[in-house]
Amino acid sequence: MMIASTLIAMTLIAPSDPSVYPETKATAEKTAVSPIFERYRGPAQRIITAALAENDAYRKLEELCTRIGHRLSGSPQLEQAIDWAVETMKKDGQENVRREKVTVPHWVRGQESVTMIEPRVERLAMLGLGGSIGTPPEGITAPVVVVSGKDELNSIGDQAKGKIVLFNNIMPPYDPEKGSGYGPAVQYRGKGATLASEKGAVACLIRSVTAKSLRSPHTGAMRYGANDKKIPAAALSTEDADTIARLQARGMPVVVTLKMEAQTLPDVLSGNVIGELRGSTQPDEVVVIGGHIDSWDVGQGAHDDGGGCVMAMEAINVLRKLNLIPRRTIRVVLFTNEENALGGGRAYAADHADELPKHVAAVEADSGVFRPTGYSVECENKEREGVAAEQLRDLVTLLSSIGSMKASTGHSGADISPMKPAGVILMGHDVEGATYFDYHHTQADTIDKVDPQVLSQNVAALATTAYILADMPTRLGERSNP
Amino acid sequence: MMIASTLIAMTLIAPSDPSVYPETKATAEKTAVSPIFERYRGPAQRIITAALAENDAYRKLEELCTRIGHRLSGSPQLEQAIDWAVETMKKDGQENVRREKVTVPHWVRGQESVTMIEPRVERLAMLGLGGSIGTPPEGITAPVVVVSGKDELNSIGDQAKGKIVLFNNIMPPYDPEKGSGYGPAVQYRGKGATLASEKGAVACLIRSVTAKSLRSPHTGAMRYGANDKKIPAAALSTEDADTIARLQARGMPVVVTLKMEAQTLPDVLSGNVIGELRGSTQPDEVVVIGGHIDSWDVGQGAHDDGGGCVMAMEAINVLRKLNLIPRRTIRVVLFTNEENALGGGRAYAADHADELPKHVAAVEADSGVFRPTGYSVECENKEREGVAAEQLRDLVTLLSSIGSMKASTGHSGADISPMKPAGVILMGHDVEGATYFDYHHTQADTIDKVDPQVLSQNVAALATTAYILADMPTRLGERSNP
Numbered sequence: 001m002m003i004a005s006t007l008i009a010m011t012l013i014a015p016s017d018p019s020v021y022p023e024t025k026a027t028a029e030k031t032a033v034s035p036i037f038e039r040y041r042g043p044a045q046r047i048i049t050a051a052l053a054e055n056d057a058y059r060k061l062e063e064l065c066t067r068i069g070h071r072l073s074g075s076p077q078l079e080q081a082i083d084w085a086v087e088t089m090k091k092d093g094q095e096n097v098r099r100e101k102v103t104v105p106h107w108v109r110g111q112e113s114v115t116m117i118e119p120r121v122e123r124l125a126m127l128g129l130g131g132s133i134g135t136p137p138e139g140i141t142a143p144v145v146v147v148s149g150k151d152e153l154n155s156i157g158d159q160a161k162g163k164i165v166l167f168n169n170i171m172p173p174y175d176p177e178k179g180s181g182y183g184p185a186v187q188y189r190g191k192g193a194t195l196a197s198e199k200g201a202v203a204c205l206i207r208s209v210t211a212k213s214l215r216s217p218h219t220g221a222m223r224y225g226a227n228d229k230k231i232p233a234a235a236l237s238t239e240d241a242d243t244i245a246r247l248q249a250r251g252m253p254v255v256v257t258l259k260m261e262a263q264t265l266p267d268v269l270s271g272n273v274i275g276e277l278r279g280s281t282q283p284d285e286v287v288v289i290g291g292h293i294d295s296w297d298v299g300q301g302a303h304d305d306g307g308g309c310v311m312a313m314e315a316i317n318v319l320r321k322l323n324l325i326p327r328r329t330i331r332v333v334l335f336t337n338e339e340n341a342l343g344g345g346r347a348y349a350a351d352h353a354d355e356l357p358k359h360v361a362a363v364e365a366d367s368g369v370f371r372p373t374g375y376s377v378e379c380e381n382k383e384r385e386g387v388a389a390e391q392l393r394d395l396v397t398l399l400s401s402i403g404s405m406k407a408s409t410g411h412s413g414a415d416i417s418p419m420k421p422a423g424v425i426l427m428g429h430d431v432e433g434a435t436y437f438d439y440h441h442t443q444a445d446t447i448d449k450v451d452p453q454v455l456s457q458n459v460a461a462l463a464t465t466a467y468i469l470a471d472m473p474t475r476l477g478e479r480s481n482p
Numbered sequence: 483m484m485i486a487s488t489l490i491a492m493t494l495i496a497p498s499d500p501s502v503y504p505e506t507k508a509t510a511e512k513t514a515v516s517p518i519f520e521r522y523r524g525p526a527q528r529i530i531t532a533a534l535a536e537n538d539a540y541r542k543l544e545e546l547c548t549r550i551g552h553r554l555s556g557s558p559q560l561e562q563a564i565d566w567a568v569e570t571m572k573k574d575g576q577e578n579v580r581r582e583k584v585t586v587p588h589w590v591r592g593q594e595s596v597t598m599i600e601p602r603v604e605r606l607a608m609l610g611l612g613g614s615i616g617t618p619p620e621g622i623t624a625p626v627v628v629v630s631g632k633d634e635l636n637s638i639g640d641q642a643k644g645k646i647v648l649f650n651n652i653m654p655p656y657d658p659e660k661g662s663g664y665g666p667a668v669q670y671r672g673k674g675a676t677l678a679s680e681k682g683a684v685a686c687l688i689r690s691v692t693a694k695s696l697r698s699p700h701t702g703a704m705r706y707g708a709n710d711k712k713i714p715a716a717a718l719s720t721e722d723a724d725t726i727a728r729l730q731a732r733g734m735p736v737v738v739t740l741k742m743e744a745q746t747l748p749d750v751l752s753g754n755v756i757g758e759l760r761g762s763t764q765p766d767e768v769v770v771i772g773g774h775i776d777s778w779d780v781g782q783g784a785h786d787d788g789g790g791c792v793m794a795m796e797a798i799n800v801l802r803k804l805n806l807i808p809r810r811t812i813r814v815v816l817f818t819n820e821e822n823a824l825g826g827g828r829a830y831a832a833d834h835a836d837e838l839p840k841h842v843a844a845v846e847a848d849s850g851v852f853r854p855t856g857y858s859v860e861c862e863n864k865e866r867e868g869v870a871a872e873q874l875r876d877l878v879t880l881l882s883s884i885g886s887m888k889a890s891t892g893h894s895g896a897d898i899s900p901m902k903p904a905g906v907i908l909m910g911h912d913v914e915g916a917t918y919f920d921y922h923h924t925q926a927d928t929i930d931k932v933d934p935q936v937l938s939q940n941v942a943a944l945a946t947t948a949y950i951l952a953d954m955p956t957r958l959g960e961r962s963n964p
Contacts, residue, residue, distance in 0.1 A: 066728040069602060077602070120551060120559070125925060214696040215781070215925035239928045243782075246548040246929070299697070300725075443607060443697035446721045447728070 036472065036480050037394040043324060043471075044398040044464045050322055051460035052402075057314035058452040060088060061307060061369075065300035065447035072130075072297035073337040074106030074268050081293050082271050085309065085334050089275035092317045094332070096278070099271035102347040104337040106268045107131055109297055110261025114205070114234060117141065118255035119247060125215045125237035127298065127442075128260045129189060129206070129222040130340045132233045139259035140164070140203050140232065146245045149188065150195055161200035164256060166207070167192045168241045173211045174434045182437055185209050186220070193233040194225045203258050204233040207241035212438045215239050219296050220441045221340045232260050270294075272344045273334040277316040277325065279470060285328040286355065287470040288362035289315060289462060292338030292345075292415055299445035303436060307450060307458070308365035309334045311429070315463035326470035328360060335415035338366070342414060349418035356422040361388075361469050361476050364413025365429035365462060368436040369450045372461040374405035376428040378412050380420055384477035385409060388425050391476060395468055402457050406430075425477050429462055518954065518962050519876040525806060525953075526880040526946045532804055533942035534884075539796035540934040542570060543789060543851075547782035547929035554612075554779035555819040556588030556750050563775050564753050567791065567816050571757035574799045576814070578760070581753035584829040586819040588750045589613055591779055592743025596687070596716060599623065600737035601729060607697045607719035609780065609924075610742045611671060611688070611704040612822045614715045621741035622646070622685050622714065628727045631670065632677055643682035646738060648689070649674045650723045655693045656916045664919055667691050668702070675715040676707045685740050686715040689723035694920045697721050701778050702923045703822045714742050752776075754826045755816040759798040759807065761952060767810040768837065769952040770844035771797060771944060774820030774897055781927035785918060789932060789940070790847035791816045793911070797945035808952035810842060817897035820848070824896060831900035838904040843870075843951050843958050846895025847911035847944060850918040851932045854943040856887035858910040860894050862902055866959035867891060870907050873958060877950055884939050888912075907959050911944055 033041075064081060071078035082099060089097045107130055114126040146166045147153045153160060153167075171185035172178075188195070188206045196204040208218040215237045222233045236244075244254050273293060279285065291308020295301025312332045319330070335344030349356070363375070374396045379385035392407035399405045412426035420426055439445040474480040515523075546563060553560035564581060571579045589612055596608040628648045629635045635642060635649075653667035654660075670677075670688045678686040690700035697719045704715045718726075726736050755775060761767065773790020777783025794814045801812070817826030831838070845857070856878045861867035874889035881887045894908035902908055921927040956962040 062728070066725060066732065067601075067734070069604065119549075122551065212696075213926070214694075214698040214920065215928070216696040216698070239926065239930055242930045243548060243928070246544070250548065252549070438696065444695070444721065446697070446725070448721055448724045 033394050033397050037398060037468070040398055040468050043467060045401065046322060047318060047324065047464045047467060048399070048401055048460045051318045051463055052456050055314050055318055055456055055459050057310040057455050057459045060310040060313060061302065061450060061455065062447050064306050064310070065302050069300050070295050070297050071293070071301060073104040073270060073294050073340060073343070074108065074265065075297065078270060078294050078336065082273055082336065085273040085293060085313070089313060089332065093320060094275035094277065094316060097275040099273055100347070100351060102270050102272055102336050102343050103267050104270040104343040105341050106265040107340060108263060108265060110134065110263065112234070112260040112262065114236065115257045116254060117257055119252045124240040124256070125217050126234050126240070127217040127219040128262050129233045129235060130219060130296065131222050131264070132193070132260065132262050133230050134260045134262040135232050135258055139257045141255065141257040142202050144205070144244055144254045144256055146248045153195060153199060158200065160196060163201055164203045164205060164258065165196035165199070165201040166205040166236070166241060166244055168207045168245045170207065171209055171211045180433055180437050181211070182209065189220050189235065190222055193222055193231055194228050197229050197231045201231060203231050206233070206235050208235045208238050210238060210437050210440070213238040216442050216444055218441045219298060232258060232262070234258060234260065270336040270343070272336055272348055275313070275316070275332045277319055277330045279328040280325045281327045283329045285358050285360050286331050287328060287360050287466055288331050288333050288416065289466050290333035290335060290415065291365045292336070293334040294336050294339055296339055296441050298441070298443045300447055302445050302447045302450050303368035303439050304441065304445055305338070305366045307369035307455065311365045311455070311458045311462050314459045315466050318459060318463045319467055324467055326467050328470040330466045330470050338415050342418070345415035346418045349422070353422065356419055356424055359419065359424045361425045361427055362416040362419055363427040363429055363462070363466065364416045365458065366413050366415070367429070367431045367433065369455050369458060370431040370433065370436065371403055371454055372405070372458045373430045373432055374407055375465060376408045376411050376430055377425060378410060378420070379425045379477060380423050384425060387479055388477040395465060398468070399461050399464060402460050429458070431458065515876050515879050519880060519950070522880055522950045525949060527883065528804060529800060529806065529946045529949060530881070530883055530942045533800045533945055534938050537796050537800055537938055537941050539792040539937050539941045542792040542795060543784065543932060543937065544929055546788050546792070547784050551782050552777050552779050553775070553783060555586040555752060555776050555822060555825070556590065556747065557779065560752060560776050560818065564755055564818065567755040567775060567795070571795060571814070575802060576757035576759065576798060579757040581755055582829070582833060584752050584754055584818050584825050585749050586752040586825040587823050588747040589822060590745060590747060592616065592745065594716065594742040594744065596718065597739045598736060599739055601734045606722040606738070607699050608716050608722070609699040609701040610744050611715045611717060612701060612778065613704050613746070614675070614742065614744050615712050616742045616744040617714050617740055621739045623737065623739040624684050626687070626726055626736045626738055628730045635677060635681060640682065642678060645683055646685045646687060646740065647678035647681070647683040648687040648718070648723060648726055650689045650727045652689065653691055653693045662915055662919050663693070664691065671702050671717065672704055675704055675713055676710050679711050679713045683713060685713050688715070688717050690717045690720050692720060692919050692922070695720040698924050698926055700923045701780060714740060714744070716740060716742065752818040752825070754818055754830055757795070757798070757814045759802055759812045761810040762807045763809045765811045767840050767842050769810060769812050769842050769948055770815050770898065771812060771948050772815035772817060772897065773847045774818070774826065775816040776819050776821055778821055778923050780923070780925045782929055784927050784929045784932050785850035785921050786923065786927055787820070787848045789851035789937065793847045793937070793940045793944050796941045797948050800941060800945045801949055806949055808949050810952040812948045812952050820897050824900070827897035828900045831904070835904065838901055838906055841901065841906045843907045843909055844898040844901055845909040845911055845944070845948065846898045847940065848895050848897070849911070849913045849915065851937050851940060852913040852915065852918065853885055853936055854887070854940045855912045855914055856889055857947060858890045858893050858912055859907060860892060860902070861907045861959065862905050866907060869961055870959040877947060880950070881943050881946060884942050911940070913940065
């Protein structure tokens with residue numbers, strides 16, 4: 001399947017990091033709340049109290065991570081996870097639970113390695129990048145040339161020809177003001193192979209996109225340009241990139257052998273998972289909440305994005321148990337194939353095109369299971385975005401018993417982004433971001449990194465928000481009659 | 483070479499962690515300083531100012547870690563490192579620089595893997611334990627039985643027979659009051675294979691000895707009992723141990739295949755490295771300062787213990803440059819083979835037996851390059867230990883411009899411990915311990931984890947302490963005439 005590179009580009013970005021979205025504007029916290037939201041103070045507190053006291057999200061996530069594990073598009077585990085989600089939501093008594101067909105790419109990693117052979121023999125910590133081609137069986141053996149980025153690559157003339165280019169682009173430590181710095185750091189994962197290939201390189205290595213490492217390589221999607229001579233691409237741990245750079249700085253030439261069995265097989269059928277809490281009076285109007293059910297083929301996809309999936313599944317479960325049925329329908333959508341083509345998000349927007357005018361909002365949780373910090377909003381219609389942001393400033397004050405929350409504008413989530421052209425109001429479920437990129441796309445994204453109490457806080461915030469959005473007398477983004 | 487298990491046991495313990503040494507007693511900080519130490523206030527400040535302004539320790543450590551890398555006993559890298567240390571100290575103008583022969587064991591890891599084959603196929607993150615035997619080429623395939631420790635193993639009767647026992651003993655998070663908890667956690671690394679073998683197990687796995695992991699396995703020494711039926715032993719990352727325990731708790735049997743090529747080859751010749759700053763008036767009296775030049779065969783041995791080696795090398799370098807020549811000799815000793823037999827420490831004590839009565843003190847730095855926190859002391863003669871501790875309380879007040887320091891009793895260092903029976907006063911160079919065990923014995927113990935400024939603080943503290951110990955009118959541990 002041919003995929004627009006702009007859509008793939010979206011998958012390279014973590015949705016709720018302010019540093020990734022420089023246009024993101026946090027809005028001032030409100031003190032007085034308008035009457036439209038004041039009426040939800042009681043239900044909000046009921047939902048929060050119930051969700052924090054007891055909910056099934058951690059049990060669900062533990063089952064997904066432990067019993068099934070990681071789940072890349074094309075893998076049997078992804079289909080097991082989809083089946084599990086359908087069964088689980090049926091058992092929970094959700095309505096219209098189903099799987100909706102999505103065609104997805106099928107990239108497989110196979111065996112892979114990077115071995116330094118000069119100036120000494122040492123196996124390096126690496127992960128091939130998703131979408132990369134493989135190497136010949138004997139591997140590619142070549143000198144490494146280290147550059148900090150595109151400018152340095154351009155400055156070294158033809159020195160990259162016949163060599164392996166290592167982009168040693170350093171992601172800064174997390175900064176509470178500036179965010180993670182993931183956006184600038186991730187660019188070489190996506191386009192490094194293209195840049196290196198243009199200079200005649202035979203393979204591309206990148207420094208893993210993280211500020212913190214225990215020799216932990218980070219995978220993720222790469223893409224080739226339409227006119228590229230394709231070369232294999234892999235990520236080294238930050239430590240290995242650092243060592244090669246230090247050896248080069250000492251004038252000690254580094255030669256490595258890269259072996260990758262990676263290949264792209266024919267597309268396969270996968271599916272988005274749907275389950276609903278049907279609305280009481282306007283069931284045709286829909287609030288989508290969700291995350292993505294696929295993950296990379298390492299770790300367990302606990303933070304990315306098993307956590308987002310179970311938050312959504314459990315949000316409607318909590319509401320149903322409280323018998324809090326809003327006017328409109330809350331639809332859980334667990335998108336497939338976010339990681340390496342956004343197939344699920346695109347299919348949902350296409351297959352539900354007729355219905356999108358009745359989508360009141362779409363909320364995605366895909367930033368890990370950390371302390372919830374509020375909601376961001378974006379909409380093609382800037383006037384509606386502004387009204388929605390103002391309303392969300394009110395709404396998040398009702399979540400203050402969970403913790404300090406903010407509303408902001410400028411970003412949302414990758415899977416819901418294909419609904420943007422239709423004018424749907426998109427929202428990101430934001431969380432504290434200090435450690436997300438330590439685990440992101442690694443073997444270390446496992447259930448033991450998830451705090452059950454923090455997961456409950458997220459369920460409480462999402463359930464409350466979804467309930468209010470689905471029950472508000474006027475739609476989000478529309479001015480109410482006072 | 484036959485090695486007493488008590489000596490090997492010492493190598494299993496990190497020297498300066500108060501939780502490892504429950505008998506450790508921190509002593510109250512002094513306010514008034516006795517005249518014997520007051521006279522060193524000027525020299526101490528000169529040394530500290532000079533060391534913090536500029537020193538060569540980080541350059542040395544960077545060269546050792548980058549150019550040579552890890553260096554296990556028997557490896558060419560260890561001998562390169564020893565040669566490098568000799569050459570470096572000669573270039574620095576140190577006296578009596580030499581290599582002293584030590585016979586060391588030669589264990590090699592080879593290729594190794596643990597693959598879960600039931601309930602799903604997944605390669606686990608592992609490192610074989612040093613000293614372990616290998617498996618047959620086809621590996622050992624068996625069900626895993628998870629136990630928390632010895633008591634649970636004893637309670638399950640003959641269920642371990644024919645199986646692979648996994649000791650899932652959890653090391654708690656670092657606690658500033660209680661320390662790292664390394665001591666209780668490490669026991670199954672050393673003796674797990676013996677315990678499992680006694681129950682008829684075919685192999686032993688342990689949970690890596692760390693409280694923090696990014697899927698990072700930790701190696702370290704294990705040992706067999708004289709009457710053991712030897713079985714192979716390896717460490718899994720905490721995440722993998724956790725997953726297997728969760729699968730077992732779900733009633734899902736786990737089967738793994740363990741493959742290890744590990745073997746013990748004939749002993750080889752290695753060496754301790756010696757270099758001196760000769761004393762001006764009592765050169766026969768010696769203060770030993772040092773660390774160990776060997777490391778595990780992973781990472782770069784940056785914290786463990788390249789850092790300790792360069793602290794000692796640079797301490798006498800700083801003094802020599804300041805032309806601060808103490809009465810007694812300061813001898814740098816970089817011990818070989820600390821990690822898997824304590825060969826260097828035992829050889830030094832044996833080969834210098836005649837000279838030990840003239841050893842005023844021996845100070846070891848082997849707890850990583852973190853903020854220096856003072857000195858601990860131990861001595862067979864408890865009266866001398868008490869006097870020494872009292873004197874060190876005075877001494878560390880002269881280091882207060884570096885940071886808050888304490889003197890304590892009850893521990894010192896592994897390499898110097900063989901000098902204890904001869905009555906030598908042993909001291910540990912203590913550092914803040916919150917993150918040491920995140921890196922300890924892993925691929926992640928690399929130069930990028932070392933802060934140059936913190937390394938300088940350690941050089942300043944060790945140089946000052948060594949100078950005062952070597953220049954004091956009376957020996958450490960002896961009461962002075964007021």
